[in-house]
Amino acid sequence: xxxxxxxxxxxxxxxxxxxxxxxxxxxxxxxxxxxxxxxxxxxxxxxxxxxxxxxxxxxxxxxxxxxxxxxxxxxxxxxxxxxxxxxxxxxxxxxxxxxxxxxxxxxxxxxxxxxxxxxxxxxxxxxxxxxxxxxxxxxxxxxxxxxxxxxxxxxxxxxxxxxxxxxxxxxxxxxxxxxxxxxxxxxxxxxxxxxxxxxxxxxxxxxxxxxxxxxxxxxxxxxxxxxxxxxxxxxxxxxxxxxxxxxxxxxxxxxxxxxxxxxxxxxxxxxxxxxxxxxxxxxxxxxxxxxxxxxxxxxxxxxxxxxxxxxxxxxxxxxxxxxxxxxxxxxxxxxxxxxxxxxxxxxxxxxxxxxxxxxxxxxxxxxxxxxxxxxxxxxxxxxxxxxxxxxxxxxx
Amino acid sequence: xxxxxxxxxxxxxxxxxxxxxxxxxxxxxxxxxxxxxxxxxxxxxxxxxxxxxxxxxxxxxxxxxxxxxxxxxxxxxxxxxxxxxxxxxxxxxxxxxxxxxxxxxxxxxxxxxxxxxxxxxxxxxxxxxxxxxxxxxxxxxxxxxxxxxxxxxxxxxxxxxxxxxxxxxxxxxxxxxxxxxxxxxxxxxxxxxxxxxxxxxxxxxxxxxxxxxxxxxxxxxxxxxxxxxxxxxxxxxxxxxxxxxxxxxxxxxxxxxxxxxxxxxxxxxxxxxxxxxxxxxxxxxxxxxxxxxxxxxxxxxxxxxxxxxxxxxxxxxxxxxxxxxxxxxxxxxxxxxxxxxxxxxxxxxxxxxxxxxxxxxxxxxxxxxxxxxxxxxxxxxxxxxxxxxxxxxxxx
Numbered sequence: 001x002x003x004x005x006x007x008x009x010x011x012x013x014x015x016x017x018x019x020x021x022x023x024x025x026x027x028x029x030x031x032x033x034x035x036x037x038x039x040x041x042x043x044x045x046x047x048x049x050x051x052x053x054x055x056x057x058x059x060x061x062x063x064x065x066x067x068x069x070x071x072x073x074x075x076x077x078x079x080x081x082x083x084x085x086x087x088x089x090x091x092x093x094x095x096x097x098x099x100x101x102x103x104x105x106x107x108x109x110x111x112x113x114x115x116x117x118x119x120x121x122x123x124x125x126x127x128x129x130x131x132x133x134x135x136x137x138x139x140x141x142x143x144x145x146x147x148x149x150x151x152x153x154x155x156x157x158x159x160x161x162x163x164x165x166x167x168x169x170x171x172x173x174x175x176x177x178x179x180x181x182x183x184x185x186x187x188x189x190x191x192x193x194x195x196x197x198x199x200x201x202x203x204x205x206x207x208x209x210x211x212x213x214x215x216x217x218x219x220x221x222x223x224x225x226x227x228x229x230x231x232x233x234x235x236x237x238x239x240x241x242x243x244x245x246x247x248x249x250x251x252x253x254x255x256x257x258x259x260x261x262x263x264x265x266x267x268x269x270x271x272x273x274x275x276x277x278x279x280x281x282x283x284x285x286x287x288x289x290x291x292x293x294x295x296x297x298x299x300x301x302x303x304x305x306x307x308x309x310x311x312x313x314x315x316x317x318x319x320x321x322x323x324x325x326x327x328x329x330x331x332x333x334x335x336x337x338x339x340x341x342x343x344x345x346x347x348x349x350x351x352x353x354x355x356x357x358x359x360x361x362x363x364x365x366x367x368x369x370x371x372x373x374x375x376x377x378x379x380x381x382x383x384x385x386x387x388x389x390x391x392x393x394x395x396x
Numbered sequence: 397x398x399x400x401x402x403x404x405x406x407x408x409x410x411x412x413x414x415x416x417x418x419x420x421x422x423x424x425x426x427x428x429x430x431x432x433x434x435x436x437x438x439x440x441x442x443x444x445x446x447x448x449x450x451x452x453x454x455x456x457x458x459x460x461x462x463x464x465x466x467x468x469x470x471x472x473x474x475x476x477x478x479x480x481x482x483x484x485x486x487x488x489x490x491x492x493x494x495x496x497x498x499x500x501x502x503x504x505x506x507x508x509x510x511x512x513x514x515x516x517x518x519x520x521x522x523x524x525x526x527x528x529x530x531x532x533x534x535x536x537x538x539x540x541x542x543x544x545x546x547x548x549x550x551x552x553x554x555x556x557x558x559x560x561x562x563x564x565x566x567x568x569x570x571x572x573x574x575x576x577x578x579x580x581x582x583x584x585x586x587x588x589x590x591x592x593x594x595x596x597x598x599x600x601x602x603x604x605x606x607x608x609x610x611x612x613x614x615x616x617x618x619x620x621x622x623x624x625x626x627x628x629x630x631x632x633x634x635x636x637x638x639x640x641x642x643x644x645x646x647x648x649x650x651x652x653x654x655x656x657x658x659x660x661x662x663x664x665x666x667x668x669x670x671x672x673x674x675x676x677x678x679x680x681x682x683x684x685x686x687x688x689x690x691x692x693x694x695x696x697x698x699x700x701x702x703x704x705x706x707x708x709x710x711x712x713x714x715x716x717x718x719x720x721x722x723x724x725x726x727x728x729x730x731x732x733x734x735x736x737x738x739x740x741x742x743x744x745x746x747x748x749x750x751x752x753x754x755x756x757x758x759x760x761x762x763x764x765x766x767x768x769x770x771x772x773x774x775x776x777x778x779x780x781x782x783x784x785x786x787x788x789x790x791x792x
Contacts, residue, residue, distance in 0.1 A: 221620055
């Protein structure tokens, strides 16, 4: 029995211009275009292997070592679209094996704890769709394939590219022009770094799908956001990325995060993702930028309290003087820094401390469980690793 | 030496359609019209006595027993306008004493602690302006006088009327049509009650004057709020008050509070007045309304974390079943309720408890220091009390 297998990695992406609101729920068509930075897979990635064999009797999914249901409508749509593209290939070239008719085994693992509250569905659906595209040897471009990932999880489409990525909302009813495109590759602006402050949430947030629907239906301010605010910002942010203009990029990123959370608050009933710790982090970043008289860091928050701080590598000491001082007891610093470097950061800050004109609220640390230090990274990657054995079954 | 004196009380008002944004900073001309409910002076009021005598050598102000500066530009504008109206009277009737030329002593007291974080400037400027108008025997209507109070503190103009009050923004450059008018008197809808939950703030909020300026200058969503959202809501809320339609009134009140705070969050840097306790109160009110399947309570928040809950007297047991259960340890219940009534509320809730489908977060109480139980009330009142003696000096 021939077993076909393929494996890919896929990254997490964090939007700098937010996706919030669907104009079509089934197809995941958004009410506005969005932009994201793809993060390094050294720190955050999904690894997915897929296998297919004529003898497999059902589609199966294994996530982080556990078999999971494949029944979700979203996953089914992705599988259907991918099989249909494979079938077209098989019809045009009868010499190809008819693997579109065979069942699939999908085995997937994250290198970061799901509990961290980082949206893993983008990396997950991106890896699933890319792995099967490879298995099926589909000739379609990444942008074409991104439309399938989009049906799985809207923001997953942006994880098909590395670097700086736009999701063009499109305007076709069938979603045929709602796809991810590259704004600039990783190499264009490779010194973009990101620090994720994992903020403890005291309860479950409103799920983003239902939250979005509430906002679309009830927020008066949202209509203005999607019609006037985001379209202008979309062009400005693409231009800032191309010009490597961090100040503009950072200001737009922070403003768009605030605008998105403002429309959540304007929903009825209102939706809250930022908590008091998130707000303290926002104030801290503004204070740091004000202290240096330049924009050295930008915050952004998705549908939860975690902060993602973007900054340029050359400003790391400036940013981390403050962040290490305030968050030195949280986990994660030693993943990237030697203890010598951390001591140097601490003592550099102590020299500076006298001239800091705002109070350093050391309580802020209590609301944060972990820091993840990462940076802009590439799109889905080929890898020698595989999560399936020669029979196409999950390795134990 | 003849000493002339006058005394008035003036109420606090809490906006249900928020004033946020000035189109003219000096004249306190707003970017949108607003609506408020005037609260009972049994619970919250300023008492102000004024005196004038030819021998007084300077204008003096005594607030809650302490002499304060009268130098503020805002107070000076009010005194100037009032003196100018008096002068016009004296010119038209030469038999009148020329008291417009004499110095004033102003003595003022609140019946509630300033520390509670309740905006006392509305009641304060309203009382000051009304007391001097009485002293000067000005013939102008309350709406005319409200324009002077407006220059002292924008929302003070609404404290010149009882019941339900609109501040019409006007469109003249000189502010001559930016004034308070009565939407409906107290008697029209006298069963409106209010419970103020005083929420502990962990730091000083952004002052509202500078906060407003930041929002006007930087929030994209704000422009839509003032052009489209508020004008529509203004008419709808007036109609709901006239129809005594609590459901509509409550929905608009909650939505407008959220919309105002959303534009604060959309400001750059963002402004936060709601804290985690405020948000828990918002969620609680939505849960209570959902539980009963009708809108029995509405929240609104000014430029701070305190919640004002409006409800109708006939729904007091429904609302207080929950509020007393959750906030029974905070100060203030015994100001209005006997211990028998409170026990009855507690036991009624215990019977109900089994059927409450949402978790009761008893931690919410930790963030609240006090409850103030009050209701809709009348405008400024004459009173037999006086804070000045026969010589026009503050009583000790």
